């Protein structure tokens with residue numbers, strides 16, 4: 001029997017991209033889905049499609065997870081819908097791009113809130129139930145987690161957090177039967193880069209979100225703490241082990257450097 005059959009799976013960022021691909025992969029496997037994102041319309045369009053194509057039970061919760069009280073609101077909505085989570089997929093996330101101080105503070109704090117604080121709070125609130133039901137926790141990190149990422153300094157740091165946090169929980173909870181995985185995609189063909197708004201933020205060919213989600217679901221059922229999508233990405237994430245930290249930061253800086261001067265740090269003024 002499919003492990004996901006009959007399980008209630010909460011997918012944050014479940015309206016587009018990798019989150020929607022998780023939903024499309026799980027609906028035919030008998031999972032009950034709860035999709036969470038801000039856009040009610042996009043969520044409902046996907047949910048309607050999954051209900052009619054796969055007869056899946058799909059609920060949607062439209063809210064801003066990073067707004068004050070957003071996670072508590074989601075937990076109340078789950079209770080009201082009688083949805084007892086077996087699996088949590090912390091997938092919602094976004095990136096900003098450009099030299100740190102040229103970017104507004106507010107979007108970068110929002111990035112930390114969604115990519116880090118929401119992940120910690122939602123995991124903390126749901127984990128006892130996930131453990132009790134010997135369920136799963138799948139957190140979406142990134143290949144950005146493996147080295148500092150100049151011009152995406154905050155994003156890289158948030159994903160390093162997600163990877164470290166998730167691998168630690170893997171070691172803490174595996175003896176209790178909880179499956180825990182950090183999924184680390186490289187560049188993936190989703191609306192993610194529209195929000196980033198800079199071509200330089202994407203390095204290498206883009207993978208299909210369906211392949212990325214499928215790998216995550218497969219790896220969650222194996223006893224490993226993290227998985228990187230794609231052979232080239234796996235090599236790339238190993239490379240920092242063979243150079244100094246300064247070299248790793250300098251190499252990434254040259255790959256990520258903006259092609260326009262607007263996003264570069266202001267030149268130092270003469271003394």
Ligand SMILES: NC(=O)c1ccc[n+]([C@@H]2O[C@H](COP(=O)([O-])OP(=O)(O)OC[C@H]3O[C@@H](n4cnc5c(N)ncnc54)[C@H](OP(=O)(O)O)[C@@H]3O)[C@@H](O)[C@H]2O)c1
Nearest residue numbers: 013015016017018037038039065092093142187188190192
């Ligand atoms: N695409 C890539 O190249 C790539 C590579 C590595 C890792 N990742 C990671 O993969 C995850 C999914 O990204 P994606 O590529 O699938 O991007 P995406 O298509 O932009 O999906 C982001 C999802 O998060 C939702 N979301 C954004 N802000 C939210 C908020 N404040 N509250 C609730 N939901 C929110 C979005 O819906 P609404 O806008 O309607 O809220 C959408 O459903 C992210 O964690 C990202 O960092 C992506």
